[in-house]
Amino acid sequence: MLEIHNLCVHYGDATAVRDLSLTLGDGEILTLVGPTGCGKTSVLRTVAGLIQPAAGEIRIGKLRIDSKRNVPPEKRHVGLVFQDFALFPHLNVEDNIAFRLKDRAPAERWLKQLGLEQHRHAMPDTLSGGQKQRVALARALAHAPALLLLDEPLASLDAALKAQLRWEIRQALKAAGVPAIWVTHDQTEALSVGDRMGIMCDGRLEQIDEPDACFRKPASRFVAHFLGDAAFLPGELGSTHVHTALGDAPIGDVAHSPDTRVDVLVRPDDLSVTAANDGNGHIEWSRYEGETRLYGVRLNSGAQLRVRTNHEHQLDDGAAVDTRICAGHALALFEPERPTGSA
């Protein structure tokens, strides 16, 4: 449906996107995530036709766009949902949704589907944030785009609304069968709504894969840190396991040469703590988080690790403990860093 090959985008002298390639299948939802200024919004605006690419090629269905051939936004059939919703302030909800429709049936369908019927005559500035977001989505979907782009659609809403709306939007996109690129800076959002996710940093696509693959096997330390708490333990490869100071972990079917030194990615839920006077560290702090409890453990070696346990588990600050790797699945391995590596 959408193919992007070696895309570069410049703003004046600044480079926003460097050599980015990706493809999007029919009906697929791709989330693009990364820190502020990583270039994810520039990708969207380029695909929408609001920015001209500096190099590379974009194919939307039969359309081809590159630095010389431009297709104006209105010819692309690409819908766009903005962070600030961009509702036309002089039109009511119904007229916003049916902006360019001759047959208003699709507008009616989406008014119903997104629960906006009782607000159909309301003006945009009287709506709440969540309602505005639904109107913006309904407007984009009612115009039957070949592809929908969502630019941080939930960023201006409060947390409770976010969780609910993100699932509603995903359902609506799937019901419409429209492929979508969904840009966000919230990694939880990216992990939960995307069929696949792309992680961007400094204009480059660091990794693009299914969310659990990105989380389990991050392509870089940046991705590992961005998607969640991450620590790196030095280890040595054996034939089936990697050996670390905190025990062994399976390595799966990665091709490797034995006796290689590696860094092992451990997340808080890959570790366990038990009270033990002759253990390898002590509890520095603990944080009760409802379903789980998070411990800060200071190892005798001086390094600090975070360990997540069941909420019933309780250890006092200062308690001597033994920390072990308890993961049953393969852990991601990285080339060792210079001697100053963490843990």
Next chain:
Amino acid sequence: MTRQPWSYVPAALIAAAALAPVLVLVYMSIGADLLFDGRTFEIVLNTVLLAVLTVTGAVLIGVPLAVVTTYADLPFRRVWVALLAAPLAIPSYLGAFAFFAAFGPGGEIETLTGIATPRAEGLIGASLVMTLYTYPFVLVSTRAALQSLDANVVDAARTLGLTLPAAMFRIVLPRAANGIAAGALLVALYTLSDFATPAIMHLDTFTRMIYVDYHAFGLDSAALMSLQLLALVVIVLFFESRIRVRRERPGRVLQLPLSRAVNSTAFALAGVVVLAAIVLPVAVFGAWLVREGVVGFEPRYALNSAYAALLAALGAVIVALPVAYAASAGWFGRLCERITYLGFGIPGIVMGTALLYLGLRLPLLYQTLALLVLAYILRFLPLAVGAVRSSTERVENNLVGAARSLGATPGEVFRRVSLPLILPGIVAAAALVFLEAMRELPATLLLRPTGFDTLATYLWRVYEAGHLGRGAVPALALVLVSGVALVLMLSGEARRRRLTAG
């Protein structure tokens, strides 16, 4: 993306036109004797004294009224605010005519009631009239500042041991100081620019002497004084540019429980001000109407005023559109916009002098309506740009992007999204310029084609001829126009507040 916005070319041309009057004045005064004699000193002194007294008076009236109308629980508060802001819309020359006619031996007050009053003239008379018609600048800007202050801060100060009056002085006033200063500088600017009030009160300020000198000695001497006056204006503008009105996050507005004594004092002050600034002139003009009727007045004058003002309104809007667009496109556009604001600082009499000189050099323009309309446009362009810009800013890039992503062509986007959004701003801009031009006096006096009288110039002519009583109809008509302007101003204010709140 480095393409220059289309609006830069017309915006640059318009900025150049706005600069022209200043350049003309500089050119005219090159070679003129820069004599700084006793007479010049007296004029500077009078001008500065008038400004200082007026600013003092405006602050003394404006600030207490702002505090009371913002924080106290007055009955009919909105009516009071509208009434107290009203003198802003009335040109001060109407007040000056009324005070001139009402006070003194043989004045309207003595004729009607038999009570002898001192003549309203000179420095005191002029300061009094100017104060009555400019204090709303301070009132409005101070109210805006006070409203943006969060009441919690005052409450916090009181929990820390300050009494309420102490909290007002130590917590509220310092934060409102910039707002008060902004209003005071507008008062100073208006006072420096005003021609008719000092002229009617026989106070030799720059504006009056420019007009007198033009008739007595010709343009060169008038041009030199115009430049000297502009120097004073620039000083005021410099201070104004240094003021940053701080915006705090809007919070709860303070409610003050005022004692009955304070409340009735405030009511009395507000009553006296409204009585003097609005009721007295209308009563005087009414008395004229009863006594003299409509003798000498021709409907043609009103039509002339409306015709010239309409042309100015259309011209100003057409010119303001590219400037407003350019201003949101980049730094160069903002510079052009800044330059068009020059018109606001150039007193009408100075603008008239500069364009008159231009007219004498370009026979095509001399004694034409076009030259007068050009003066109106240059002078009131800032009003038009401001009003148009506040609406073009509503058409954010995202709205255009959204419309185009839904399949609309650029033409359709303009017709269906941009135009409906900016149209109210365009109408408001045209109305503002129209109403200002209707009431303009000094530039009209200098630039009107022979035999072309407007409401304001007719009023001036009957004053010069000593038959002020015959000015009843134009004076009342101008009060009416001012009333319409006030309604427009207040509704525009309300609309802006709604927009920023939403």
